[in-house]
Amino acid sequence: MESNNDEPRRLDGRTVSGLQQALREQAIRAMNRGGRSHHGRGGGRHRGRPPGLRGREIGMFYRQRAMEREQQEELESFVLLQPEIIVKVQKMLSEYDSASTSTFRSEFENYFKSIRSTSFEQNMKEKLLESCVEQDDRLDEKMMIEYDEMMDNLKFQENMITREKLPVNTKKEEILNAIASNQVVLISGDTGCGKTTQVPQYVLDSYLSSGKASLCKIFCTQPRRISAITVAERVAWERAQHLGESVGYQIRLQSVLPHERGSITYCTTGILLKRLESDPLLNGISHIFLDEVHERDVNTDVVMGLLKEIISHRPDLKVILMSATFNTSTFSAYFNNCTNIEVQGTLFPVTEFYLEDVLEETKFANFPEEVQRKRPKWEKYRNKYKQSDSLDDYTSFIEPYARSVQDKYSKFVIEGIKNPNSEKINVDLLTALIFHISFNKPAGAILVFLPGYEAISKLHTSITNSKFYSAEKFKVYALHSMMPTADQKSVFSRPPENVRKVIISTNIAETSITIDDVVYVINSGKSKMTNYNPETKLQTLEEVWTTLANNKQRRGRAGRVQPGICYHLFTRAREFTMDALPTPEILRTRLESVILNLKMLRIHDVAQFLRKLVSVPDDSVVQTSIALLKRLNALDEREFITPLGLHLARLPIDPQIGKMILLAALFKCVDPITSVAANLSFKDPFYRPLGKEKLVDDIRVKFSKDTKSDHLMAANVITEYREEKRKGNERSFCYDNFLSISTLNQLEKMKGQFTDLLMEARFLESSDPTDPKNNYNSSNLDLLRSIISAGLYPNVAKVRRVKICKRRVDPRMDIITPEDGRVSFHPSSINSKQTGFEYKFFAYFMKQKSTAIYLFDTTMINPRALLIFGDGEGAGFDQLGNHFILLGDSFRFRTNRVSAEVILKLREKFDELLQKKAINPGPVDPESEDALLLGAITEVLNAGRFSGHPDYSSDEGNVM
Template identity: 35%
Template sequence: MPCYSAIFQGYLRTTMSLRTTCLQLNNNPKTFLKPSFFSFHSRTQSLGSFRRLHLRHDLVTCSRPGTAAASSRSLALDWRNTALPYLQLQQISNYGRYAYQDVSSDDSDHEFGSPQPQMVILPFGLQRDVDLHLKAYLSHKDMSRGSFSDKPWSRSCAGGRIAADEVPIEHQEFFTQNSDVMERILRRRSLQLRNKQQEWQESPEGQKMVEFRRSLPAYKERDALLNAIQQNQVVVVSGETGCGKTTQIPQYILESEIEAARGASCSIICTQPRRISAMAVSERVAAEKGEKLGESVGYKVRLEGMKGRDTRLLFCTTGILLRRLLVDRDLRGVSHVIVDEIHERGMNEDFLLIVLKDLLPRRPELRLILMSATLNAELFSSYFGGAPTIHIPGFTYPVRAHFLENILEMTGHRLTPYNQIDDYGEEKMWKMQKQAQSLKKRKSRLTSAVEDVLEIADFRGYSLRTRESLSFWNPDSIGFNLIEHVLCHMVKKERPGAVLVFMTGWDDINSLKDQLQVHPLLGDPSKVLLLACHGSMPSSEQRLIFEKPEVGVRKIVLATNMAETSITINDVVFVVDCGKAKETSYDALNNTPCLLPSWISKAAARQRRGRAGRVQSGECYHLYPKCVYDTFADYQLPELLRTPLQSLCLQIKSLELGGITEFLSRALQPPELLSVQNAVEYLKIIGALDENENLTVLGRNLSMLPVEPKLGKMLVLGAIFNCLDPIMTVVAGLSVRDPFLMPYDKKDLAESAKAQFSGQEYSDHIALVRAYEGWKEAEREQSGFEYCWKNFLSAQTLKAIDSLRKQFFYLLKDSGLVDQNIENRNKWSHDDNLIRAVICAGLFPGICSVVNKEKSIALKTMEDGQVLLYSNSVNAGVAKIPYPWLVFNEKVKVNAVFLRDSTCVSDSMLLLFGGNISRGGLDGHLKMLGGYLEFFMKPAFADTYLSLKRELEELIQKKLLNPASDMESSNELLSVVRLLISEDQCEGRFVFGRQVPASSKNTTIVKTPAIGGVDNSKSQLQTVLARAGHGAPIYKTKQLKNNQFQSTVILNGLDFMGQPCSSKKLAEKDAAAQALLWLRGEDHSSSREIDHASLLLKKSKKSRRTSVSDTKWSIKWS
């Protein structure tokens, strides 16, 4: 072992040499290296005990008298010059390393965007072991190459199949060469169906049911409907709530086919947007036909289904029909397709309409019926070439609407700034103070949307008390206390009848339910039956909401917007409408979904109000003023225009429907081009599409799995790397609701219970795996309920996870990736590091940097900068995270950007299981995501990572092309990978790339994104400013007289005006482009090229406000 003193002397000699080099490179300001200190410390690894010498050098910046000290960020300008001697210095000894420590004039903490990189550090001796194993593997591979290199690998025949259990409809086919025999069999079955139908209709119970059905408004249009369906391939039906279209029209078609002796050859699919709708409607229709569910009427939803050999009418979710199309593009044997609730404009429904529109010319005998609950049928009719429309007027009793001003006047309730704070399980006093302060600081989009109309609203006809309350009304609040007061008023003073309360989401429902259950009146089960209604609730609980309560008991149902049209609760007389719905919107510019409450549409408000008039005249309490209702949009924005499109784009390629952009351009309302580009770029990053947008073998496998592409990739890799069981648990857990409960009165205990499952793994996903495994063990001992109660877990969610795991296993087994051998598929399930790496592979590019500060942890992503963790994450409550990276399942923009479900990973995990890596400009420099992520290390380390990455990708490709291939020959490679990811010291650091893509001066059209799907001037400008430590730019846009728009962007006190453009969005992008040109010194306002970006980078935070505000730059283009 070398002498430490000799090593230290070598370091000093090299330090002086490096200082001289730096002085020559940087004369003004002068930058040199000063020896700061050196220290020894010990580390014990599995490879043995060793000593490491750390010698740090502090960068000190000197400036001339009279000038302010330059910011530490100016070091970015000198990095390329000083990096080479730095990297050469790194190789002096295996026991030491140099790292730059920048010292700014104000001694500020290191920020995420600090330009200097930190080396990727591996323990001494690890590289030698890895290289030896890798060399042995490659030698063995070369020797055996001849045994399989000549075999033409082909796509697995299972690539286009799915598990039999997932095929939504199994139309009975009789494989016989004698068509006469076939006809006789079908005729005999058809006669049997007709006789059975006649017997039911002539029976006493059947006659009562027939009379009831004839009383529905849909019956009056029965003959017209059947004639239209017979004469036209597409028919659009609109009908008001309660007209009977959902339950009756499918029956009319089936009954007419059975009466015509075509029942055996008839096959009707009726899609519903939600599983609860498919299940409830199928049960009702079967009862109206006097049958058990599963005979001629059945249903199929994910995880559940009930159908038989004679099922001729099947209710299913839209996703089930899309999966059927994967294996049967022509829907052979299907005679009628009914798409219900098309007015909701779900993404699957809009996608299905495009597919069916293309299918109709190939299947002229197929009939398509579109059903909408609103009067916008003309939109769908014109999309299908002027298809005939039929309107069914519904009969509803009159409903009296009470808006907020009337409610306050009638009940005497008083609003204050503090009694509108909604409690979500946190300390109430702290919550009230925080929300009250936030109201003064910023305005939400809910408030911004209505503040103008509230200012001019005339409430002079109401009492002073009511006007004062209205002045305090908070549009952001759901109004838990107001809802409680209104419900008390109903229970005490109103006539009997069920109450339906529309909330924004499951969290709000649970929180309100908890609050009402402790109320002395509303929590009394002898007077109130309090129920919740949500799409993910179990079937047994769903049935309770349709049953009538005991006499003297008021039924109150808390529901989401699914109760607007998807289900009908017959005994509802009172409706409480909060006026909001929590929906996902999509910020294509930042590639971030935003989950925010938003105002509903007028159509939705009318639907909610109509629910109160089903059985008698009703009352609807709208918890917002009438003037706010008048500002609502007529209809909701289609989901296709406000959600990420990755899964949809993958389905387009798997169905071989052509180019993604061209296909989506044929949608009823095509999505934004940038959203499509983001989705395509994401699929390329994860390897589902190649550079030419062709479906890869991985993409083919992902398209067959009923989960998001990232979760599907996790499943596939879990199968390949023999750690399937924990990965199936993770994917199932991310596909359903979080099983960890957070009761408002026991939140601390619940968080502690979850933290115990994670231990020191810093992973929400591993905590989920351990919680599930503990539950399975408790179930075997018949103590599952006690286990869930003790650990704050949802038994229902854990059962759903268990069912999903079984479904995933059969899908993977059908594809050939796994077999029945439990030992093989779980060979490495005990290796938490490998599980962590597979999670990283699935969730990438959802990557976040971790920077441990003295008193806090800074988390930042490329697109968003500073982000936060959801409070229920195991990583949210730790003081320090000993990993440089964090992968996450989802980021959601509420007020800030929050990360959900995170796992910490090391450099090696990210390099080997993340995105593609390439060499940088220097030896030992690796890049990922086009340079947004950079890694610096010894050149030999870089070669090792590149070689291992290449071999891993080849191994995965080989297994996917030939699932039956033996993995035993790759055990040595997997051992190398496991060794490397387990021994990584986790000392890397997130580094932004320094190259900003050039843009044309005259181009403002969005091009195909090069990095992460966000390649446009606005995002580039924001990224440049973020790297320089500045805030986001401000855009001011005005409309010109010629109906064009002109925008000015303000950054750091500088104004840049763009050219007039046809839209506000293009105008802002053009202004940003002008700012970028100036920053790069490419604008023609300057006689010489000046790198203004470097000047901006050098400005310290303290001097920025004063030095820049004195001078305004305005660049205008003629």
């Protein structure tokens, strides 16, 4: 076509380095190919391999070479625009070019500049001038009268009798004195000591009774939404008041706020964190209680770090940390060795037994003898020595212990614990123990802690299939966050006499769900944990040994109503090897959201701030997260927050999903995309009841219709739910389709929150997600999928092959991502059951490695959308005259000159538009030049299914 160009040339007008890099690689590849073919023809028996290789090395060489070839080829695709589209779009673009200008919206500019130029400290100093709580004599008098009335209330007095029996009451004066004379105080106490409900009241009442209530405003954070509500309700009840008087709560999208002054507000840690963004000095707040700090969730750790800075600017602010009784020295040390007041718990004593005791008592001895693992031969060969090592490890670890206790236990017990398989979860042993307790021990519910869904399912089947089981004598519950039982009240109810209640649970019953009548706990000693590997940049889900802290918490669940028994299904020897505490969450997770929020707080050197936290995250994780934020254009090269970043930080969702809903506002497809965003940032509305897994999968496929998208499937669910609700039919709709009403309602509320915020930021004219003005393009399926991919980018996978397998229901697939190599659609993804994809590319949000690297949620994507909304520094043409565009740094699209020009121009102009909209937020005026650009993009996307060149058609076309 354009034969006058012998030199590679830029098509997108950006820096040249990426192009040069790409060309260099291209040249190297070409050389390699040439080299191989030369050897292939002339080298005879060596077929291109270097001389001197022997035995296994030869095999390894060919394997390696085949893998490299395959990877390189499979990352290449084709894209071509048809001529009439090119002409049309070029015309639109030339009109756009002449019209486009941009300016800051003035009030936003000031705000933005202040965020970039002010430091955290400066900001606090400025805010200090505005903030000064003054005592209000009239208010004090009024509240003192109310206080006296409350004290006269009989109900209050009656409740006071119970309150005074709580262990924390013995330390009331000590606590009040400590808080009065210290800025930071740590109160530690175990379950039932009353610290959460009582201590804030002690403080409030001391202000009320001394006539200074107008100076008292207490916030108490909780890690979970439910606990914020239930604690607030309890405290209001103790005071013989309704919520909203001196006690209230605030969680996301739901609050009953108490009086402005002289009050206690229980809120989630996230609420406090969000408040700090605009109110770093916590204006008007006199006391901050941070509860459950020992749980070490990300939010609590970050808030602790911030409070440490804030207290020097707010000498009148009191901080009270509350924790369980382990690890308290860490928190005390963190706050300059602050006073620690320890309170006893009220739990009943719990007797502990270990695996060896359980074997003795149940006479169980059937551990499998063989180390039976099906493995490919080569892996077995490679791991031969390693495996016997681990067997030796176990022997050397258990032998000394077994010898030390051999006189106390039967021979079969000693032999049993010497078998490494005794440490695996054994459903037969669990079943035997449960029936043993049921038939031999006094009444009381049995709570079994298992690592996850699969173990719960197996044990449930084993119990209900046993000859000892009968529906009249047993009530068996499975408890898991995805099972409906977790939302129902029945699991809390006490069974009739002579009926044994058995609850099989994940660690949801460790903290989130409390069942009072439990007397027996069976602790498998295993739990699942996500981890983040900075090297592979992969999130993993692994089964791990519990920690001593977990064991203590699980054990405590047996002693709430009477003395209890805890059976640990591991030996005392194993207990010695267990960690004291779980790894704090901030060391196990990616940090994009945290970093962006810190930037909002005007903390520019986030790495330095993070180094001052109780636990310091790995610097490489910080750098990876910063790199992604830069790639999203939320941070600039100098790591300053950009106007776009500022909008994303204000939204209560991950930055990638925030970008998705911002694009939805611009492209007018708000209803479906806010559904997608809510679903990704909250949770799946589908239950997975035991034994109904396949049924639920089928229903999901049904809801996905022809979208080839888990994301749009969820959007369809919400739309249909709304329709059924309008007809008053939502209950049966949810029941029939295994949907959670409460989750769906929360998703609807979240959608409203998103549109409220988008309207506040001026990206929308209507805050109703379903308003037609917000949804001109909501039925354009290809556009919806494109917006999803634009948000989720660079999370892209490519399907190489789909095969229908006779012996299986689901097709087999061969999928890759550039970063990970082979990956799989998770079986719960609707795309794991589909064939006949029109495009090979898929966007995903969650990727997690367990038994394989799974993509949990996927949407099939038109590659044109990726090219327009994605990034990549290389484009040009190679020696053979083939034009190409690089997507990211791996996917390569062969194309022709005009197609490349048009696509890259659209990409460039769209980036500009987004930046322009970020500094001057507003809906796209349908009459404006911006609408022209969006129209041009829509035009290209809509024409995507056509492919004009016979050589290229296979790549944009069907995959089977």
